[in-house]
Structure formats: C-alpha cells, structure tokens
Amino acid sequence: MAETIENGPKIPFPRKRVTKAVAREELALLEAAYPDAVTELTYDSPFTLLIAVVLSAQCTDARVNLTTPHLFAKYPTPAALGSAAQDDVEAIVKSCGFFRTKAKNIIAAAAAIATQHDGEVPRDRDALEALPGVGRKTASVVMSVVFEDAAFAVDTHVFRVSKRLGLTLGTTPLAVERDVVKLVAEDKLRHAHHWLILHGRAICKAQSPQCSRCPVATICPSAPIVRRVSAKRHAKKKRSVVKVVSLGTQMRARINR
Numbered sequence: 001m002a003e004t005i006e007n008g009p010k011i012p013f014p015r016k017r018v019t020k021a022v023a024r025e026e027l028a029l030l031e032a033a034y035p036d037a038v039t040e041l042t043y044d045s046p047f048t049l050l051i052a053v054v055l056s057a058q059c060t061d062a063r064v065n066l067t068t069p070h071l072f073a074k075y076p077t078p079a080a081l082g083s084a085a086q087d088d089v090e091a092i093v094k095s096c097g098f099f100r101t102k103a104k105n106i107i108a109a110a111a112a113i114a115t116q117h118d119g120e121v122p123r124d125r126d127a128l129e130a131l132p133g134v135g136r137k138t139a140s141v142v143m144s145v146v147f148e149d150a151a152f153a154v155d156t157h158v159f160r161v162s163k164r165l166g167l168t169l170g171t172t173p174l175a176v177e178r179d180v181v182k183l184v185a186e187d188k189l190r191h192a193h194h195w196l197i198l199h200g201r202a203i204c205k206a207q208s209p210q211c212s213r214c215p216v217a218t219i220c221p222s223a224p225i226v227r228r229v230s231a232k233r234h235a236k237k238k239r240s241v242v243k244v245v246s247l248g249t250q251m252r253a254r255i256n257r
C-alpha cells in the first residue's frame with residue numbers, strides 16, 4: 001500500500017520495520033515535539049465527545065466544532081438527541097458530510113445510551129462498540145480521552161505515520177494498533193495517538209510530507225524514500241514543462257510560416 005504524492009509517483013511505505021530501539025527513539029522525539037497533544041474536538045462530557053468523534057469521520061475537527069454547538073444547544077442530552085427527528089438532525093450536521101448516515105447513527109447511539117445505559121456513555125469497549133456508528137477507533141478515542149484508559153486509536157493519519165516510521169508493516173488499523181501498542185508504555189498509550197495524529201496533520205502529510213522540518217527525519221526510514229519520490233516528481237514536472245515549451249515553439253513556427 002502506498003500514499004500518492006501530488007501530481008506524481010506514489011510514496012511506498014518502508015518494507016522493513018525499524019528496530020525497537022529506533023522505534024522508541026522516534027516515538028520519544030514525537031512526544032517531545034507534541035508534549036501537550038490533546039484532541040482538537042470540542043467537548044464537555046463523554047456524550048458530547050462520542051457524538052463529535054462520530055461526526056468527525058471524513059470531516060475536519062474544525063468543521064465538527066462549528067457544528068456541535070448547534071446540535072447540543074438543541075439536543076443537550078442523550079434522551080433529547082435520541083428522540084430527535086432525523087430531518088432536523090440532518091439539517092444541523094449536513095456540512096459534516098455523509099450527513100444522512102451520521103444523523104441516523106447519532107440519533108440511534110443517543111437513544112441506546114439513554115435507554116440501555118441510564119443516559120451515561122458506557123466505559124466498556126464492547127458496550128461502546130455496540131452503539132450504532134461506533135467502531136473500534138471511535139471507542140478507543142472515547143476510552144483514552146475521557147476515561148483516560150490505555151487505548152490507542154488508529155485513524156488515517158496514525159495509520160500512515162506509523163507505517164512511514166517503520167513502526168509496523170500492518171495493513172489494517174487493528175494490525176497497526178497491535179504493533180504500536182507493544183512499543184509504548186501503558187501510561188503513555190493514550191497520548192501516543194495524539195503525537196502521531198498531530199504529526200500527520202502538520203508535517204507528515206499524505207501527499208507532501210515535509211521531511212526537511214521533521215524532528216524524526218534523521219532516523220525515519222521513509223525520509224530517503226520521500227527524497228527519491230520528490231526527485232522523480234520534479235523530473236517529471238520538468239519534462240512536462242519542456243514538452244509544453246517545445247509544443248509552443250512548434251505552434252509559433254507553424255503560425256509564422
């Protein structure tokens with residue numbers, strides 16, 4: 001599996017894992033780079049975080065943070081949201097994308113919390129994952145952020161950055177989680193998700209990783225891969241420019257005949 005670089009060839013993931021010592025050093029550097037890493041979603045209770053995380057699938061945290069104040073002003077409790085009209089919730093969450101499915105899921109999840117869990121978000125993973133729209137990643141975020149449990153959520157950024165750092169060769173979020181969990185002390189596990197997610201958003205971007213300003217660049221196995229891909233991309237761009245200039249010259253020559 002590989003990420004694509006803008007207008008150019010793919011960036012393959014490393015084929016070998018780094019040693020445990022290098023992996024731990026990479027993680028320590030990220031911890032130092034993002035010492036106060038916390039979720040960027042706005043929430044004031046387990047319930048509001050759970051709903052925000054469900055809404056954040058395929059959507060930015062900033063967009064969700066603009067949406068949830070309206071949602072919770074109108075439906076502040078699981079019981080209120082659980083009995084809301086689908087059309088009304090759809091209208092509120094429309095800008096978060098996949099709004100029909102998300103509206104349906106958050107109404108059903110809120111209803112389940114209200115009726116099956118006395119209005120409280122369950123702390124147990126199995127009970128969380130039994131809620132509509134809640135998968136392993138959402139459950140892990142809720143467990144680690146609000147309950148401060150040792151859970152590690154793997155989203156698209158965490159998946160990509162873990163693989164680029166050579167922490168794992170896993171090809172599924174669960175496989176990546178299992179490998180990374182072995183490298184992080186239990187008391188730091190709930191923070192590790194944030195180190196990787198913030199790094200993925202700010203520097204190790206999917207299409208254009210900025211290795212030149214990355215604190216891990218000297219030991220990251222993807223840094224030379226990114227350099228090679230960037231060189232290929234620039235060469236390709238140069239060839240395209242030469243082709244366009246040459247076509248332009250030929251056109252002018254024909255016109256001036």
Ligand code: SF4
Pocket residue numbers: 164165203204205209210211214215216217218220221222223226
């Ligand atoms: S060196 Fe480059 S590929 Fe490696 S983590 Fe940093 S930005 Fe990502």
